[in-house]
Amino acid sequence: MTHMHVAGSAHAEAASPAPVWLDMPADANALSPAVWSSQARRRADGALEIAGVEAEELARRFGTPLYVLDEDDFRSRARRWRTAFDPWTVYYAGKAFLSAKVARWVAEEGLCLDVCSLGELTLALRAGTDPARIGMHGNNKSAAELRAGVEAGVGRVIVDSYDEITRVESIAEELDTTVKVMVRVTTGVEAHTHDYIATAHDDQKFGLSVNGGAALVAMMRCYHSPRLELLGVHSHIGSQIFDTNGFEVAARRALKLFAQFREATGQLMGELDLGGGFGIAYVESDSPASAEELAQGLREIVDHECRGFGLEPPRVSIEPGRAIVGPAGTALYRVGTVKEVDVGGGHTRHYLAVDGGMSDNIRPALYGADYSAAVANRASEAPPVLSRVVGVHCESGDILVRDAFLPADARIGDLIAVPASGAYSRSMASNYNHTPRPPVVAVRQGAVETLLRRETLEDMLALDEGL
Ligand SMILES: Cc1ncc(COP(=O)(O)O)c(C=O)c1O
Numbered sequence: 396m397t398h399m400h401v402a403g404s405a406h407a408e409a410a411s412p413a414p415v416w417l418d419m420p421a422d423a424n425a426l427s428p429a430v431w432s433s434q435a436r437r438r439a440d441g442a443l444e445i446a447g448v449e450a451e452e453l454a455r456r457f458g459t460p461l462y463v464l465d466e467d468d469f470r471s472r473a474r475r476w477r478t479a480f481d482p483w484t485v486y487y488a489g490k491a492f493l494s495a496k497v498a499r500w501v502a503e504e505g506l507c508l509d510v511c512s513l514g515e516l517t518l519a520l521r522a523g524t525d526p527a528r529i530g531m532h533g534n535n536k537s538a539a540e541l542r543a544g545v546e547a548g549v550g551r552v553i554v555d556s557y558d559e560i561t562r563v564e565s566i567a568e569e570l571d572t573t574v575k576v577m578v579r580v581t582t583g584v585e586a587h588t589h590d591y592i593a594t595a596h597d598d599q600k601f602g603l604s605v606n607g608g609a610a611l612v613a614m615m616r617c618y619h620s621p622r623l624e625l626l627g628v629h630s631h632i633g634s635q636i637f638d639t640n641g642f643e644v645a646a647r648r649a650l651k652l653f654a655q656f657r658e659a660t661g662q663l664m665g666e667l668d669l670g671g672g673f674g675i676a677y678v679e680s681d682s683p684a685s686a687e688e689l690a691q692g693l694r695e696i697v698d699h700e701c702r703g704f705g706l707e708p709p710r711v712s713i714e715p716g717r718a719i720v721g722p723a724g725t726a727l728y729r730v731g732t733v734k735e736v737d738v739g740g741g742h743t744r745h746y747l748a749v750d751g752g753m754s755d756n757i758r759p760a761l762y763g764a765d766y767s768a769a770v771a772n773r774a775s776e777a778p779p780v781l782s783r784v785v786g787v788h789c790e791s792g793d794i795l796v797r798d799a800f801l802p803a804d805a806r807i808g809d810l811i812a813v814p815a816s817g818a819y820s821r822s823m824a825s826n827y828n829h830t831p832r833p834p835v836v837a838v839r840q841g842a843v844e845t846l847l848r849r850e851t852l853e854d855m856l857a858l859d860e861g862l
Contacts, residue, residue, distance in 0.1 A: 412738045413781050414765075414798050416680040423769070423779035423802045429676045430767050431814045432465035432723050434838070441774025443812055447841035450727055450771040454810050457834050458849060459729040460751030462821045464492075466500065466839035469723040469817070472686075473504035476715055479686040480693075486530050488671045488716025489515045491818035492724070494835065494846040498522035507550070509671075509714045513540040520547055530668075530714070532579075534601050535559075541566050545574050553577045553629045553668075555602055560616050560623070567622035576617050577629040577668060578603060580610040582648040584632045584641050601631075605648050611655055618660060627709060628652055631670025634717065637683045639692035642669060646693075647700045654704040663707060669693065671714035675721040677815045678765050686718070717818035724817020726756065726833075727771060728784070728795070730809045745782040745801065749811055752786015753793045754830040756813075756820040760792045768796040771812035775802035784811055788828050821847070826855055 413419075426435055426443070434446035443450040446465050453463060477485045486509040487501045493510075498519050501508055508524050510516045511532035519529055526547040533540065534555045541559075544552060545566050554560050554576050567574045579602035603609040610628070617625040630649045632641050646669065653664045674683040684692070693713075701708045728749030738744050758764035768784050779800035786793040796813060805811075824832040831850035836843050856862055 411781075412740075412742050412744060413800075416678065417798050417800070418680075420779055420800050423777075423800055424774040426769060426814075427679045427767075429679050429681070430722070432468040432725060432817075433471070434465045434467055435725065435814070437774060443769065443771035443810075445725060446838040448838045448843055450725075450812055451810055453836060453838070453843065454727050454729065454772075456843075457836055457845075459727050459810070460749070460755050460833040461727045462755075462816065462833055462835040463725045463727060464497075464720070464817055464835060464837045464846065465723045465725070466837045466844075469497070469720060470500055470504055472719045472723065473501060473506055476686045476713075476719060477505050479690040480713060483690075484710070484712040486668075486712060486714040487719055488714045489519065490822060491716030492720045492820075492822045492835075493518060495522035496837065496844070496846050497720070498524050502528070507712075509716075513537070513543055516540065516544055516547070516549070526550065530577075530712075534579075536562070538562055538566065542570070545570055545572065551575045551577055551626055553579050554613070554617065555579045557603075557613060557616070560613060560620070564620055564622045573622055573624055575624045575626050577627050577666065578610060578613045578617060578625070579629045579631070580605050580649060580652065582630050582632070582645040584645045584648070602629075605652055610652055611659070614652065614656055614664075615659065618656075618662070625664070627664050627666030627668065629668040629670065631668075631714065632672060634672040635674040636672045637674045637681075639684070639689060639696060642693055643696045643700075645669070646696050647703075650697075650700045650704055650706060653706055653709065657706070664709060666710040666712065667697065668712040668714065671716050671718075673713075673715050673718040675717055675815060675818075678767050683718075721815050721818035724815070724820070726751070726795075726813040726816040726820060728811045728813070730805065730807055730811060731787075733806060742781070745780050745803070745805065747782055747784050747801070747805055747809075747811060748787065749784055749795065750787060751833065752788045752795060752830075753790065753825075754786070754788060754827040755824045755833050756795055756816065757823050757825065758819055759794045759797060760790070761823075763797075765798065766796045766813050766815065768799040768801060768811055768813050770802055770805050770809050772810040775804055777802040777804035779803070784813070788830075826850075829855060831855055 486507040507528040527550045529549045581602040617623045732748040734746040780803040782801040784796035834849040835847040
C-alpha cells in the first residue's frame with residue numbers, strides 16, 4: 396500500500412472486511428479537506444461543485460470518465476512549495492501530469508520543469524517553457540532525446556549511467572557545445588513506500604551507487620570532460636514519502652560525495668537535488684507533512700550534514716510532482732452496475748462498476764494504491780456501507796477505489812468522484828481494451844477550460860494500418 400497505514404482484513408471488530416485505517420464516516424456526504432481540492436464543496440442541493448462548476452454539469456458536457464483540475468488549487472500549491480523552499484529551486488515533475496497549459500501555470504508560478512522523455516520535452520518547449528529552466532531526466536535517454544535537449548539548450552541533463560555520459564559527450568562534441576549535467580546517484584536509502592516507487596536502494600535501474608564508488612567515478616568523468624559542466628548531484632529516493640527521515644540519510648550520503656569530490660579535486664560541488672516524492676493524502680487517515688514542515692526539516696538536514704563535512708551548503712533543488720497536481724485533480728465516473736456481494740462473516744460489500752478503470756488510473760492495480768470516493772451528483776440520507784469502485788476492464792484487479800464507505804443507495808446513473816486523482820492517473824493512462832483516454836478540464840472561478848480533449852475511437856483506430 397502506498398499510504399502509511401497497515402491495511403488488511405484484521406479489523407478490531409472481528410471480521411469486518413474494512414481495512415483498519417478506514418473509519419465509518421458519520422456523514423458519507425462530507426468532503427474531507429485532507430483529500431479534496433480546496434475549491435471542492437457541496438452546494439445547498441447536495442451536488443458536488445469544484446471551483447464553482449457543478450460536477451454533474453461537467454460530466455454531461457464532457458462525458459465520463461473525466462479528469463477535473465482545480466486550477467487555483469494547483470497554482471496555490473505550486474506557489475506554496477516555491478515560497479516554502481525559497482531560495483531553493485523547485486522543479487515541477489511533469490511526469491505527474493503535464494499539458495501545455497499546465498506547463499504555462501508552472502512557469503507563471505515561478506517553478507522550473509522536470510521532464511523525462513522526448514514527449515515531455517517537446518510538449519514543454521512547444522508550450523513555451525524556457526529551456527534553461529528545464530531539467531532532463533531518464534535512465535535510458537536515447538541519442539535523439541539527448542540531442543533534442545542539448546539543441547534546445549536545456550538547463551541541465553541528469554545523467555544516469557556511464558553510457559549516457561559518453562552519449563552526451565559525443566552529442567556535445569557533434570554540436571560543438573558544452574552541456575550542464577548532474578549525476579544521478581543512489582544512496583542505498585529504502586524509502587518507506589512501494590517497491591516499484593522506491594528508487595534509491597542499490598538493486599534497481601536508476602542512477603549510480605554511492606557505494607563502491609560508481610557515483611564518484613561518474614562525477615570525476617563529468618568534471619574532467621571538456622564537453623560537460625558538472626553542476627552537482629541528484630538523489631531521488633522514492634515517491635509518496637510522508638516525512639524527512641529517508642532524506643536525512645540520503646542527504647548525508649550524497650554530501651559525503653561532495654566531500655570526497657572536494658578532496659579529489661579541491662573544488663566545491665555547486666548543487667544538490669533531493670528529487671521529489673513528497674506524499675499526499677489519498678484517504679483521510681493519510682497525514683503527509685506540509686511543504687513548510689518539509690522545507691524546514693530538509694534545510695536543517697542539509698545544514699547539519701554540511702557542517703559535519705565542513706562544507707559550504709550547496710544550492711539545493713527539489714522536484715515535487717504529486718504534491719502539486721495530485722490534490723488538485725478529481726476523477727468523475729458514471730455508475731453503470733451495482734452488486735451487493737457477500738464477503739463472508741455476515742458482511743457484504745457494494746460493488747459499483749463505473750465507466751473507467753485501470754486504463755485511466757493504473758495506480759490501484761499497479762501499487763495497491765488507495766483512494767477515496769463520494770457520490771457527486773447528490774447528497775444521500777442513506778447509511779454508509781462498505782463499497783468498492785471497480786472499472787470496466789477484463790481484470791479482477793481493475794479496481795479504482797478498493798475500500799470506501801459510500802451511501803447504501805448509490806445507484807446506476809450516479810456520478811462517483813475520486814479526489815486526489817491529479818497525479819499519475821491520466822498521465823499513466825493506456826488504451827487497454829481499446830479504451831480511448833479521458834479528457835482533462837481545468838475549472839477556475841466558475842469557468843471551464845479543456846486541457847486535453849477526449850481521445851476518440853477514430854484517434855485510436857487511425858493507428859491500425861489494417862483498417
Ligand atoms: C527523478 C524524479 N523526480 C521527481 C519525481 C516526482 O515524484 P513525485 O511526483 O512523487 O513528487 C519522480 C517520480 O518518479 C522522479 O523519478
